[in-house]
Amino acid sequence: MKIKVGIFTVAFLFISTLLVAQKGTIRGKVIDNKTGEEMIGVSVVIKGTANGAATDLDGAFSFGAAPGVYDLQVSFISFETLTVSGIEVKAGEVSNVGTIRLGESVEQMQEVVVKAEAIRETEAALLTVKKKSANIMDGISSETFQLIGDSHAATAVKRVAGVSIQDGQYVFVRGLGDRYTKTTLNKMNIPGLDPDKNAVQMDIFPTSLINNIIVYKSFTPELNADFVGGTVDIELKDFPTAKTSSFSFSTTYNPSMHFQSDYRSYEGGSLDFLGIDDGTRDLPYNAKLDGGKLQSTIPTNDESIRFLSNVTRSFDSKMAAQVYGNNLPDMSASYSRGNQFDINTYKLGYNLAINYNKSTNHYQNAIDGYYLRPQDADEFELISDNIYEGPLSSRDTRLSGLAGLSLKTDASKYSLKVLRIQNGISRAGQRTRTASLTNSYTAFLDNLEYTERIMNNATLDGTHSFNRGEFEIDWILASTFSSVEDKDVRITPFTIADDEGNLAIQSQEGGEPQRIWRLLDEQNYSGRVDFKKGFNLNENESKISFGVSEDFKQRDYEIQDFGIDFFGNQNLLELNGDADRIFLPENIIGELEGVDDSRFGTYVGTRFTPSNAFNGSINIVGAYVSSELVFTDQIKAIVGVRSEKYDQFFTGQNQNGSRVFENENVLSSLKLFPSLNLTYSPFDDTNLRASYSKTVARPSFKEKSTLEIPDVLTGLTFIGNIDLVETDIDNLDLRYEMFMSRGQTVSVGAFFKRFVNPIELVRNDIQSDNVSPQNVGNGQIMGAEFEIRKSLDFITPALENFLFKGNFTYASSFIERNETEADGTKNGLRTGEEYSDRRDFLGQPPYIINAGLDYVDFETGFESSIAYNIQGPTLAIVGVNRTPSTYTVPFHSLNFNMSKTFGLDGKNKIGLRVNNILGDIQERVFRSFNAEDQIEFSRTPGRSFRIKYSRTF
Numbered sequence: 001m002k003i004k005v006g007i008f009t010v011a012f013l014f015i016s017t018l019l020v021a022q023k024g025t026i027r028g029k030v031i032d033n034k035t036g037e038e039m040i041g042v043s044v045v046i047k048g049t050a051n052g053a054a055t056d057l058d059g060a061f062s063f064g065a066a067p068g069v070y071d072l073q074v075s076f077i078s079f080e081t082l083t084v085s086g087i088e089v090k091a092g093e094v095s096n097v098g099t100i101r102l103g104e105s106v107e108q109m110q111e112v113v114v115k116a117e118a119i120r121e122t123e124a125a126l127l128t129v130k131k132k133s134a135n136i137m138d139g140i141s142s143e144t145f146q147l148i149g150d151s152h153a154a155t156a157v158k159r160v161a162g163v164s165i166q167d168g169q170y171v172f173v174r175g176l177g178d179r180y181t182k183t184t185l186n187k188m189n190i191p192g193l194d195p196d197k198n199a200v201q202m203d204i205f206p207t208s209l210i211n212n213i214i215v216y217k218s219f220t221p222e223l224n225a226d227f228v229g230g231t232v233d234i235e236l237k238d239f240p241t242a243k244t245s246s247f248s249f250s251t252t253y254n255p256s257m258h259f260q261s262d263y264r265s266y267e268g269g270s271l272d273f274l275g276i277d278d279g280t281r282d283l284p285y286n287a288k289l290d291g292g293k294l295q296s297t298i299p300t301n302d303e304s305i306r307f308l309s310n311v312t313r314s315f316d317s318k319m320a321a322q323v324y325g326n327n328l329p330d331m332s333a334s335y336s337r338g339n340q341f342d343i344n345t346y347k348l349g350y351n352l353a354i355n356y357n358k359s360t361n362h363y364q365n366a367i368d369g370y371y372l373r374p375q376d377a378d379e380f381e382l383i384s385d386n387i388y389e390g391p392l393s394s395r396d397t398r399l400s401g402l403a404g405l406s407l408k409t410d411a412s413k414y415s416l417k418v419l420r421i422q423n424g425i426s427r428a429g430q431r432t433r434t435a436s437l438t439n440s441y442t443a444f445l446d447n448l449e450y451t452e453r454i455m456n457n458a459t460l461d462g463t464h465s466f467n468r469g470e471f472e473i474d475w476i477l478a479s480t481f482s483s484v485e486d487k488d489v490r491i492t493p494f495t496i497a498d499d500e501g502n503l504a505i506q507s508q509e510g511g512e513p514q515r516i517w518r519l520l521d522e523q524n525y526s527g528r529v530d531f532k533k534g535f536n537l538n539e540n541e542s543k544i545s546f547g548v549s550e551d552f553k554q555r556d557y558e559i560q561d562f563g564i565d566f567f568g569n570q571n572l573l574e575l576n577g578d579a580d581r582i583f584l585p586e587n588i589i590g591e592l593e594g595v596d597d598s599r600f601g602t603y604v605g606t607r608f609t610p611s612n613a614f615n616g617s618i619n620i621v622g623a624y625v626s627s628e629l630v631f632t633d634q635i636k637a638i639v640g641v642r643s644e645k646y647d648q649f650f651t652g653q654n655q656n657g658s659r660v661f662e663n664e665n666v667l668s669s670l671k672l673f674p675s676l677n678l679t680y681s682p683f684d685d686t687n688l689r690a691s692y693s694k695t696v697a698r699p700s701f702k703e704k705s706t707l708e709i710p711d712v713l714t715g716l717t718f719i720g721n722i723d724l725v726e727t728d729i730d731n732l733d734l735r736y737e738m739f740m741s742r743g744q745t746v747s748v749g750a751f752f753k754r755f756v757n758p759i760e761l762v763r764n765d766i767q768s769d770n771v772s773p774q775n776v777g778n779g780q781i782m783g784a785e786f787e788i789r790k791s792l793d794f795i796t797p798a799l800e801n802f803l804f805k806g807n808f809t810y811a812s813s814f815i816e817r818n819e820t821e822a823d824g825t826k827n828g829l830r831t832g833e834e835y836s837d838r839r840d841f842l843g844q845p846p847y848i849i850n851a852g853l854d855y856v857d858f859e860t861g862f863e864s865s866i867a868y869n870i871q872g873p874t875l876a877i878v879g880v881n882r883t884p885s886t887y888t889v890p891f892h893s894l895n896f897n898m899s900k901t902f903g904l905d906g907k908n909k910i911g912l913r914v915n916n917i918l919g920d921i922q923e924r925v926f927r928s929f930n931a932e933d934q935i936e937f938s939r940t941p942g943r944s945f946r947i948k949y950s951r952t953f
Contacts, residue, residue, distance in 0.1 A: 023064040024089035027242060028097030030059045030074060035541075039076060039102060040468045047071040047083060056410050057465040062342065065089045072097065079104055094242035136218035136677075136689055136735055136749070138163075138787075142211055142237075153213060153234060154202035160215050160807075163232075163848075171202050172843065173215060173230030180228040180697055180843070186417065186459050187233055188478040188526045189224070189551050202232075205400075205421075211237045217751075218677055218733050219693035221624035221640035222530060222545060225673045227695040228729050228753065236417055237351050238406060240338030248950035250911075252330035252359070256942025260362045263327040264393040264428035266318055266448050273358070275397035275424035277452050281487035283517050283560055284314035287606035288613065294606045299567045299589055308603040309590025315515060315562075315604060317583035319492050320446045321428040327393070330359040330946075340406075351404040359396045366392035366429070367938040368714040370768040371926045372437070373882045378831045380930040382884060383436065385768055386715055388445070390431030398423045413463045423453040433493065433510070433715075441495050443510030444503065446579040447712060448490040455482040470534040478526045486518035491712040492579035503577035504570060513564035513582060514712065515604070522555040528622075540630035545640075549622040555701045558613035559709065561606070568600025611708065614652030615663075616701045621645045626675075638677040645670045646698065650722065654706040659722070666704060669726060671696065687737040689749075697727040699759055703773040714937075719764075719772040727775075730754040735785075742791060744803075749785045754778070758815065760842040765824050765881035776878070777818040779841050783811035806851040813841035824880030833929040839878075839885075846872040861901030861909070869893040876924050876936075886936045889923040899948075907953070913946040 030042045038059025045052025046065060052072075053063040067089050074082040079102050089095050138160045154171070157163055163173055173181045183200035184190065190200060216223060216231040223231055269280035287294050299305045333356050340349035367389045371382040399422045406415040427449040435441050461476035494503040495510035505513060528549035535542055564582060566573070573587045581587060582602050589601035626640025648667040653660040675693035682688070702709070705720035735749035757775045764770035787807040793800035817825060817837055826835055852867035870892050879885035899911035921940050925933040 022091045023066055024091055025062060025064055025094045025242075026070075026072070026087060026089060026097065027060070027062045027094055028100055030055050030061070030076075030100045030102055033101035033103040038469075040465060042074060042076045042079075042102065044072055044074050047073040054410075056347075056408060057413060057463060057469065058408070060408075062340075062347065067091045074100055074102060076102060096242050136691060136733055137214060137216050139212055139214040142207070153205040153207065153210060156207055156210075157202060157213050157215070157232060160213070163215060163230075170200075171232055173217065173232065182224060182226055182231040184224075184231060184233045185419075185457060185480075186236055186461070186476070186478070188459060188476060188528075189524060189553070190455075190457065190480050205234055211235045218689075218691040219673070219675050219695050219731060220638055220677060221626040221642040221673070221675055222547060223642075224551075224620075224622070225642055225644045225671070225696050226698055227693075228697050228727075228731070236402060236404070236419065237338070237353075238349075238404065238415055238417075240340055240349050240351055243339040245335075245337045245953040246950060247333075247335050247953075248948060249333045250331065250946055250948035252332075252944050252946040254329075254942045254944040256364075256940060257327075257360060257362045257944070258329045259326050260364075261323075261325045262364075262391055263324050263360070263362050264321040264391055264430060265324045265327075265395065265426065266320070266322055266428050268426055268450065272395075272424060272426060273397060275399050275422045275452070277424065277450065277485075277487055280316065281450050283487075283519075284316075285311050285562075285604075287560055287562070287608040288558060294604075295608065297605075299603060305590050308605075309588060312583070312588050312590075312602060312604045313585070315583060316488060317580065317585075319448070319490050319513065319579035319582055321393075321430045321448060327360045327362065327395075330357075330944075332357040332359075345409065347406075347408040349404075349406040349408070351402065353402045355398070355400045357396075357398045360394065361396075361941075362391070362393045363939050364391055365389055365938075365940075366431070367935050368716075369926075369935050369937075370715065371884065371934045371936075372768055373828055373830070373884060373928055373931075375882070377829065380830055380928070382926055382928055382931050382934045384934070385435070385437050387434045387436075388431050388715060389434075390429065390445075392427070392429040392431065394425060394427040396423070396425045411465045415459075415461050417457075417459045419455070419457040419459075421453070421455045423451075425449075425451045425453075435509075439509050441506075441509040443493040443495045444577065445494075446490070446492040448488070449712075450487045450489075452485045452487060453483070455480065472532040473529065474532070475529040476527070478524075480522075480524040482522050482524075484518075484520040486516065489516040489518070489712055490514070491516075492582065494575075494577045494579075503575075505566070505575070513579070514607075515562040515564070516710075516712065517560040518557075518709070519560070520555065520557045522553060524551070524553040526551045537629055538631060540632065542628055542630045542636075544625070544627045546625040547623070549620075551620045551622075552617070554615070554617040556615050557701070557707070559707075560608055561612065562604050563607050565603055565605050566601070567603060572600055573602070609655070610653050610657070611655045611706055614650060614701075614705050614707060616651070616705070617649045618701075619647050634681045636679050638675070640675060642673040642675070643671070644673065644696075646726075648698075648704065650705065652706050654722070655708060659706065661706075661722070666722060667698070667724075667726070669696075685739040687735075687739075689733070689735040689737070691731070691733045693731045695729045695731060697729060697755075697759065699724040699726075699773065703759065715769050717770050719770060721773050724759060724773060725757055725775055727758045728756040740790075743789060744791055745787070745789045747785070747787045751781075751783050751785070753781045755780065758842075760815070760878055761876075762821075762878040762880065763883040763885075765827075765883060768879075768883040771877055774878075776821060777816040779813065779815040781811055781813040781841055781844055783809060783813075785809045801855055801857050803854040803856070804852070805854065806849075808850075809848040811844055811846060813844040814838040815841055821878075821880055828879075828881045828883075830929045830931075840875040842875050842878060845874040845888075848872070861906055862899075864896075864898035866894070866896045868895075879926075884926045884928040884931075886924050886926050889921075889925055891922055892918050892920045894918045907951060909948075909950045909952075911946075911948040911950070913948070915944045915946070916941055917943060919943050 030039045032039050039055055040057055042055040044061045051065060053061045055061045070087045072084040072087055082102055084097060087095055140156055140160055157171055163171060171181055212235045214233045219227045269278035271278040297304050297307060299308055336353035338351040340347055369387045370385040372385050374383055402419050404417040429447045431445050433443045433445055457480045459478045464473045492513045493510035495506045497504040528547060530545060530547035532543050532545045567589050575581045587601050589603040622642060622644045624640060624642040626638055628638050630636040646669045647665055649663050650661045650666045651663050673694050677691040680688040703720060704722055704724045706722050707720040709718040732752040735747060737747040739745050756778050758779050759773050760776050761771050762774045789805050791800060792802040792804060829835060848871045850869050852865055854865040856863050870890050872890055874888045876886045876888050894917040896914045896917060899909050901909045923935060924937040926936055927933055
């Protein structure tokens with residue numbers, strides 16, 4: 001009898017499993033069509049049955065159903081009853097209905113029927129958020145990434161109105177970048193991975209990991225107060241709607257970059273192909289910890305020679321850039337996987353993604369130049385100081401991974417995300433340096449560099465909803481550990497020593513060979529909690545929000561600089577212009593088997609000084625209160641205030657040791673930042689917005705320091721300024737928006753910003769290759785924006801699949817010169833040149849244009865787009881006295897992308913992308929009165945062609 005019962009139990013379980021496996025799943029989301037907010041507790045059932053579910057705190061629903069075609073009935077008290085027809089359910093698969101917009105009921109028992117095919121996840125969902133947001137914002141969604149073919153956040157975000165990208169990495173909002181544009185990851189601060197920049201490098205975030213990129217253009221109290229141009233929030237993917245798995249592979253060919261016979265490189269480590277240095281380039285000797293021994297040792301006796309010989313032989317011997325030739329095209333690959341499961345009343349979801357990208361650049365003639373005005377004011381044409389030109393090659397390898405886990409109940413959600421980005425950049429060049437003024441000479445430079453960048457980010461957040469969303473608590477904890485290491489930067493200058501063209505290392509002219517390590521480590525810890533409470537104001541749903549936050553970050557930075565000296569007659573080494581001969585075993589000072597003379601040769605000495613290292617920390621404690629007040633259906637406002645206590649500490653000293661700081665508080669402030677945002681909606685699809693706020697911009701670790709950081713590649717030296725103060729900003733925005741069906745929109749706006757003590761990069765008045773951040777005179781920016789997204793079906797219905805997208809930003813800006821800058825400017829005036837108390841605002845282009853035409857055919861799976869971007873000439877570095885200012889030259893970017901799905905299931909996709917169709921050149925130039933522009937920076941990126949294949953499982 002027990003055996004029969006056991007057999008029956010096993011059979012019952014087996015049959016039950018088969019029945020469950022034969023079921024499919026229906027999933028979707030319900031939002032309020034009026035407010036754009038998720039609706040909690042909405043009933044979603046298969047019409048005529050009780051099978052269904054209620055939406056959770058995200059407005060999401062999920063339930064099982066047998067295979068078939070069904071109609072869904074969606075209902076909620078005081079809202080229309082909506083029927084979504086034609087939902088096809090397949091065994092073991094998820095039928096994603098998409099986002100359902102539920103409108104308020106006008107008449108009792110009103111019912112609206114829509115077909116399931118009409119509900120698609122497109123940019124329209126993000127536009128709904130934009131339409132109903134109480135502050136001014138723009139954004140771009142993952143759907144657009146897919147359509148345009150953008151591979152990382154830097155190329156994607158520049159399609160947002162008023163947004164531009166500098167150097168292919170750094171985001172500028174309304175032309176304001178670096179310290180004036182804030183980047184957050186899941187609304188939390190993250191460090192930049194470049195010690196020479198304040199901004200975060202956007203190109204390190206692959207679009208396959210991103211759900212949305214939101215650009216906030218007006219300040220509200222829940223945002224950080226260091227808000228000027230805008231805040232860019234990168235929202236990583238969270239809860240998957242269905243089981244997904246995808247793979248993609250692409251290759252990019254650039255005739256100017258690839259299969260080049262003169263491509264330069266050098267032998268690195270065994271893990272360079274993963275963007276990881278295997279230790280080959282690690283610091284061989286720590287001069288910071290030796291008590292000055294290496295710095296004070298000279299080869300005078302056997303003991304000192306033996307010591308210097310051992311240190312020198314610990315260095316990698318490679319110094320010359322080698323011609324490798326025939327570098328292969330770029331390639332990238334990605335894999336992602338996600339799913340969610342029902343566990344009793346809980347939902348568990350996960351996301352996994354890994355991305356790999358390898359790219360190479362080769363510039364046949366990379367130019368970096370430095371020019372001065374003539375001493376005689378009657379002379380106008382600029383004269384060259386130093387010019388670097390010649391072939392420059394690089395290899396950029398990036399490996400990134402994301403793991404996310406989410407748990408959701410009806411009223412709570414918890415999410416853990418872990419992100420790691422590993423990036424290695426190898427550079428090699430052989431260029432000529434021509435010095436034309438003091439100590440004029442010609443030198444041939446071998447340059448080798450490797451930069452390893454690592455970022456590890458972990459974020460834990462939670463959302464708790466009470467009383468169907470009337471009260472909500474959101475909290476988030478985040479930690480980020482990052483490092484940037486310039487490992488073994490090598491520069492070898494051979495100077496033409498005589499009329500016969502013989503080459504030698506002459507430290508007084510071309511300089512000495514150098515080995516440099518720049519090491520940066522930074523830790524960020526952030527936490528915040530936000531409370532939201534709904535209430536009725538004149539029978540309109542309003543809410544009050546308040547919260548607290550704290551951000552702490554600490555940075556350690558040091559430069560280990562080693563010079564290469566020669567003891568005895570350099571000619572005995574027979575270098576012959578070959579940099580690799582410097583560290584040959586027989587050419588290094590000290591005894592070597594088979595070599596009798598140990599008292600001549602190469603040895604390494606340190607140039608390390610305490611001013612080459614610093615430790616800094618920043619702590620920001622914030623609190624805010626704000627209220628979103630809905631007075632009528634047409635009028636609402638956000639009014640509030642934020643308070644921030646800011647403290648910046650510094651440990652270090654200046655170059656000559658006259659100023660020493662030991663964990664000294666170099667900048668401390670406690671300020672209030674009020675804001676007011678008003679929205680008037682005369683019609684359902686129209687908004688008129690106005691906002692005012694006070695915000696702040698603060699100096700970075702590097703800027704507010706005593707550092708001197710040389711760039712051996714370009715010859716530019718950055719000098720910190722420990723005396724910098726904060727910049728106070730007043731912001732005023734106006735905007736008119738009109739929203740139409742299918743995600744179409746038109747908006748026009750104006751903005752005004754007033755700056756007190758802005759920080760700008762200023763050239764040394766004597767040496768054009770030295771720059772330093774300075775608090776300059778007060779300034780202002782006034783501008784206008786226009787944006788349009790419009791289907792071409794108004795011309796003819798045959799063009800309904802075409803969508804024109806464009807935005808235009810115009811800005812007029814100026815800085816009022818302070819007394820120091822005014823004096824320097826007057827000293828550099830040419831004959832006939834008029835002095836002005838005002839000049840251009842650093843980094844602010846007079847115009848930005850983005851325009852594009854998209855074509856999407858959902859039936860055939862064919863998509864294409866062409867996109868154009870340009871920004872006007874922009875002040876890059878301020879010049880004074882004889883050093884002229886430099887401006888970026890407008891770059892005409894025209895790109896084309898197309899893709900087509902194929903296969904019986906339509907889950908295969910092939911795509912083609914063409915970048916820089918016009919073949920434009922990236923340039924910055926020196927500009928002076930009545931003088932021809934001279935090149936400061938010039939690179940020819942060429943035209944690239946990418947083919948991409950992707951498969952969704």
